[in-house]
Amino acid sequence: xxxxxFDTIVVGAGMSGGWAAKEFSEQGxxxxxxxxxxxxxxxxxxxxxxMQPWEFKxxxxxxxxxxxxxxxxxxxxxxxxxxxxxxxKDKEHPYGQVKPFDWIRGYQVGGKSIMWARQVQRWxxxxxxxxxxxxxxxxxxxxxxxxxxxxxxxxRFVGVSGNKDNLDTLPDGDFLKPWESNIVxxxxxxxxxKHYKDRHVIYGRCAxxxxxxxxxxxxxxxxxxxxxxxxxGCPLGGYFNANSTLIPWALKTGNLTLxxxxxxxxxxxxxxxxxxxxxxxxxxxxxxxxxxxxKVVFVTAATLNTNLILLNSTSRRFPNGLGNDNGLLGKxxxxxxxxxxxxxxxxGFPEYTTEGAKPTSHYVPRFRNVYKQExxxxxxxxxxxxxxxxxxTNADGFGEQLKSNLLQTKENxxxxxxxxxxxxxxxxxxxxxxLDKEKKDSWGIPLLNIDVDxxxxxxxxxxxxxxxxxxxxxxxxxxxxxxxxxQRRPGxxxxxxxxxxxxxxxxTSLLNKWNQLHLCxxxxxxxGACMTSTSTQNPSLTFMxxxxxxxxxxxxxxKKGML
Amino acid sequence: xxxxxxxxxxxxxxxxxxxxPYACETTPELIYSNFPLIKRKEQNxxxxxxxxxxxxxxxxxxxxEKRVDFVLTMINDCGSPREISFLTNGLNSFLxxxxxxxxxxFSDLLIxxxxxxxxxQLEEKSLISDFLNLLKRYSILHxxxxxxxxxxxxxxxxxxxxxxxxxxx
Numbered sequence: 001x002x003x004x005x006f007d008t009i010v011v012g013a014g015m016s017g018g019w020a021a022k023e024f025s026e027q028g029x030x031x032x033x034x035x036x037x038x039x040x041x042x043x044x045x046x047x048x049x050x051m052q053p054w055e056f057k058x059x060x061x062x063x064x065x066x067x068x069x070x071x072x073x074x075x076x077x078x079x080x081x082x083x084x085x086x087x088x089k090d091k092e093h094p095y096g097q098v099k100p101f102d103w104i105r106g107y108q109v110g111g112k113s114i115m116w117a118r119q120v121q122r123w124x125x126x127x128x129x130x131x132x133x134x135x136x137x138x139x140x141x142x143x144x145x146x147x148x149x150x151x152x153x154x155x156r157f158v159g160v161s162g163n164k165d166n167l168d169t170l171p172d173g174d175f176l177k178p179w180e181s182n183i184v185x186x187x188x189x190x191x192x193x194k195h196y197k198d199r200h201v202i203y204g205r206c207a208x209x210x211x212x213x214x215x216x217x218x219x220x221x222x223x224x225x226x227x228x229x230x231x232x233g234c235p236l237g238g239y240f241n242a243n244s245t246l247i248p249w250a251l252k253t254g255n256l257t258l259x260x261x262x263x264x265x266x267x268x269x270x271x272x273x274x275x276x277x278x279x280x281x282x283x284x285x286x287x288x289x290x291x292x293x294x295k296v297v298f299v300t301a302a303t304l305n306t307n308l309i310l311l312n313s314t315s316r317r318f319p320n321g322l323g324n325d326n327g328l329l330g331k332x333x334x335x336x337x338x339x340x341x342x343x344x345x346x347x348g349f350p351e352y353t354t355e356g357a358k359p360t361s362h363y364v365p366r367f368r369n370v371y372k373q374e375x376x377x378x379x380x381x382x383x384x385x386x387x388x389x390x391x392x393t394n395a396d397g398f399g400e401q402l403k404s405n406l407l408q409t410k411e412n413x414x415x416x417x418x419x420x421x422x423x424x425x426x427x428x429x430x431x432x433x434x435l436d437k438e439k440k441d442s443w444g445i446p447l448l449n450i451d452v453d454x455x456x457x458x459x460x461x462x463x464x465x466x467x468x469x470x471x472x473x474x475x476x477x478x479x480x481x482x483x484x485x486x487q488r489r490p491g492x493x494x495x496x497x498x499x500x501x502x503x504x505x506x507x508t509s510l511l512n513k514w515n516q517l518h519l520c521x522x523x524x525x526x527x528g529a530c531m532t533s534t535s536t537q538n539p540s541l542t543f544m545x546x547x548x549x550x551x552x553x554x555x556x557x558x559k560k561g562m563l
Numbered sequence: 564x565x566x567x568x569x570x571x572x573x574x575x576x577x578x579x580x581x582x583x584p585y586a587c588e589t590t591p592e593l594i595y596s597n598f599p600l601i602k603r604k605e606q607n608x609x610x611x612x613x614x615x616x617x618x619x620x621x622x623x624x625x626x627x628e629k630r631v632d633f634v635l636t637m638i639n640d641c642g643s644p645r646e647i648s649f650l651t652n653g654l655n656s657f658l659x660x661x662x663x664x665x666x667x668x669f670s671d672l673l674i675x676x677x678x679x680x681x682x683x684q685l686e687e688k689s690l691i692s693d694f695l696n697l698l699k700r701y702s703i704l705h706x707x708x709x710x711x712x713x714x715x716x717x718x719x720x721x722x723x724x725x726x727x728x729x730x731x732x
Contacts (some may be wrong), residue, residue, distance in 0.1 A: 051720060052710065054627060059708045065642040182728030225722040355730045356723035391717065397704055398616045398681060402699075406617075407704065409716045411732060 007558070009279055009294040011264045011309065014111025015540060016527035016547045017300035018246030019154070023251040024550035030556070032292055033250070036284060036301075037107030039260040040086075040114065043108040044232030048082045054160045076104045076491055078115045083231040086114050087430045097451035098438055102491040103304060103450065109177035109260055110243035111302060111455070112494065113540075115231040118239050120160050120541040121363065121382075122151050122171045126370055127535035130424075131494035133368075133379050135426045136505040137332060140532045141513035144171065150545040154538070157286040158544070159216055161224075161360070164207035168200070168364040172536070176211045178203045179226070179358035183349050184387035184415045189362070191476040198370070203383055204363035207240040207541075219245050226357045241360065256452050261285055263443045266313040267297055267322050267523060275522045276322070282443045283555045296522050296554050298562055300547065301550040303335075303528035304433055307499040308448045308524075312437050326507055329500060331432040333452050333535045335424030336493040337381070339485050340462045342469045343416065344478035346387070350413030361386040364419070366536045368464065381423040382536040383469065417478055421465040424536045426457055427498050452490045478479040495539055497531035514549040522563050526550045593632070595639040597647050605654060607667055608630060609698065612657075614693070615681050616700040626710040634701040646697055653694020657684075660691060 003367045008024045010017045013035035024031040041043070053059060060081045067074045071091045086107035095103055106112040107170035107439045125144040132139040148171070155174040162175035168462040181189070181203060189201035208224040209216055214417050216222075220282065223235030223246055250256040265280040268291060278293035309332050321329045361384050368380030394405040435446035466483040473481050490496075503509020506518035511530050517523045526547040528539060531549050557563040592603045602611070610631030619630045626633065638650050661669050661680070669677065684691045685699070708714060713719035 008665055053719070054710050054714060056710050058637065059704060061641050063638075064642065065640075179726045180728040182726075185728070223724075225724040226726060227722055351732055352729050352730050355718075355727040356720065356725040358726035393707075395699075398685060398699065399618070399678060402617050402703075403620075403706075406703065406712075413732075470662060 003477065004278075004292045006030045006292065006294045008032070008296045008298065008554070009034065009292055011279060012036075012111065012256065012299070012301035012305070012527065013109045013247065013260075014106075014241060014300065014302055014527070015116075015242050015246070015271040016110075016302075016543045017298065018113070018242035018250070019544050019547035020298040020300060020551040021256055021522075022246045022250045022361065022557065023548055025255040028253075028255060029555065030255050030257075031250070032259060032294065032442050033247070033264040034264055034279070034281060035107075035109045035111075035258070035260045036263040036305075039055070039258070039539065040108045040110050040233070040243055041231070042237070042241075045236055045243075046235065047294075047508075049229070049232045050233050050410065051082065051232075057526065059203065063133075066551040070104050073104065075102050075489070076494070077125060078231040078391045080231075082229065083115055086231070086233075090398065093441065094439075095447055096439070098449055098451035099453045099490045101450040101452050102489045103496075104491065104494045105175055105305075107303070109247065109258065110241055111515060113241040114233055114243060116472050116540060117538065118230060119538040120141065120155070120158070120207050121365075121537040122173055122536050123147070123542050124169050124171055124539055126169060126366075127533070127537070130535070131533050132377060134377060136140055137533050138304050138501065138505070138508045141359070141500050141502050141509075142414075142506045146513070147545050150549040151541065152393070153548055154541065154544045157215065158245070158541075159209045159221075160205055160211045160541075161208050161215075162370075163203045165202045166198065167200055167202070167365060169200075169367070171365075172429075173205070176209065176213075177417075179210065179360065179367060181385055183355050184259050184346055184417065185362050185385070187220065188417070188476050190353045192364075192497060193470070194473060195475045197379065198368045199255040199364065201364050204360040204384065206550065207563060208359050209238055219249060220244065224359060225460075228357050228359050230359065248491035262442060263445070264301065264309055265443070265445055266287065266309060268293075269313065269315040269317060269322060269520065269543070271315065271317050274317075274520075276520055282445075283368040284443065290513070292305050294556060296524070298524045298526060298547075298551070298554075299529075300527040303496045303499065304448060304450065306525055306527055306529040307333075307433050308435065310371050310500060311433075318519075322523065323510055323519040325519060326510075327521050328429075328508070330437070331429045331433055331499065332497045332501055333431045333450075334425045334427040334531075335452070335497065336495040336534060336536070337425055337454065337458045337461060338420060338459075338493040339488050339500070340423075340465045340488060341418065341484045342473065342481065343388070343418045343484070344473050344545065346415040346417055346476070346478045347413065348477065349415065366424075368468075375456045375464060377464065378426055379424040379461075380460055380536060381421045381465055383419045383465070385417070385419045387415050387417045390416045392553060401465075419473075420467055421462065422459060422536050422538070423465070423495075426455070427501070427533055428455070431498075432449050434497060452496075454490060466563045473519040490508050495528070495534065497528040497534050497539060499530045500525045500529040503532060508515060514553045515546060523555060524550050570732040590727045593635070595635055597639045597642070598651050598686045599633075601651070601654065605658070606635060608658070609635065609654065611670065611677075612681065612695065613698050615677055616699045617706055624706060624711045626705060626709045633705045634698055637704070639702045640699065642697075647692040649690075649697045653697070655725055659695055695727060
């Protein structure tokens, strides 16, 4: 019993759980970090990281069998020959799709932080005020100012490359120097500035090391060499993932016990103490069950699995899931709408090209409905923007003629430009997850049924993106403008959020402003499940800032004997 | 004596010292699960066609595997059912269309005749054209993913460590 007892238990070793584990361990708390998947040790467990493109049997492609066996996983842009081993395979971990939903998962130490897109934009005051102003979801119990210092705290440890842009809609952070913009990115930025007073095209802030600092040296990380194969894991630690940074840091304290292959079945609730006492864990390999105990439990298993664990944490006191008296657990799931893209050609600056590579592109912060409601849809969208010189190859002919054609590879003076929408979706009660009453997984845990869909607001937003970006591209002189609704299913953005939302009122939310369950104060949720609304920004930085903030609050409360 | 027979004789006269591509059968036969009936002889013909479409260049554009092995592996492992049917049906049409009356193998044609046949068929809308264009696509992929093509012609760098946004062409 004693060896199973810790000060804190953190469920899930991704970036949210990694932050909680780091904070607790660093401040002297004996911490158990549970991960349902295997260990991925930085450097040691990146099997493809140094492989050249020509060394892959299928040159990066998936086999037909892999695609047919993994319709969900293979829909993800990063599920390719070089990184497929980091993704959950469809058959191994089934779930129910009441409506089509791509649940992209990474079950291993580090979670999806190994393969993430590394874009780290702060939320703005407008984002936290959105639900209250526009009358959807519930009011956030925190504001930007509550999180601002924690953003800085995280950015300094993670390393974020960016520009100071001085925008209301996208607050600046503690940045490392940016990579150069190319001439067409700068041109488009200037054109947008010229034609629109409220629209901006800026450098996409990313979690890559462009400068060395003592903290990064202490972490054992080197500068990003812009290999742009981050999804394989980086031997330099050039981008942030939990494996290279948070977990080794926490292990170094001697206070962290990392336990991979540990599927959390449920959080254990003790009625006499009116609090959680630990978690029930099933060994993923032996399938034996064991209980672990702690004063505080952080559930950070990634949004939907966090929902699943809490729904499965039933007791006499909480027959519908832990803290779920109001019946809202698993509801108000939201995500980002990535369905719309636009491409075009630009024939300006034919005398210029680029050299080398960079691991980010440009970013257009939200400009719709920021200061007031101005469209027939709620909220808005951000967008990525990229420009690259087009290198055309001629594959005509055969034999010597074909070879000769293929060897003529110079740029033809044309640039390809593109943008993709990142739309905020509105959390709705009907978008929800629930436990299947009959079907269970290999570990005896009920399968999760996902019932999430787009709505009319999303459709209107797509049309608006097409109209606005066609106009912006036209004003910039881009040609051959083509819009595309790629019909991505919800979930394919890999930004699912909600289900255990924060709020002020226990009747309408599950978590308070410190991410504690209203009805079980020693259980905290700080991953995407806690999000009241989704904004438009890539959410990982906010998850990390919330996790660090909540962990330090828990530490403070534990030191005061309140938890 | 045609070119192929002449080469065979050279191999024979030299005591078998030369390892002749597509003629020497010392390596184990590869069987592809999606087209098991395409045996070594047919694979050799496919290799020959691929090399006529885009010749392997092991000196200037070395690759980890032979062209025919790459092309057939890609079609077998990654090809759609449509592509696999292009291969199987197209190969049959190809083999029977050379000269059914005289029963001449493609290999027995003069190199000029082989080239003319390939060139003519690539332009047609036919089973053979689908087959040849399939081999062409994967041959090009093999060539374009060779180390030398990527690094020298597409300026691929494994660790660029820099990005310059306005470089004069």
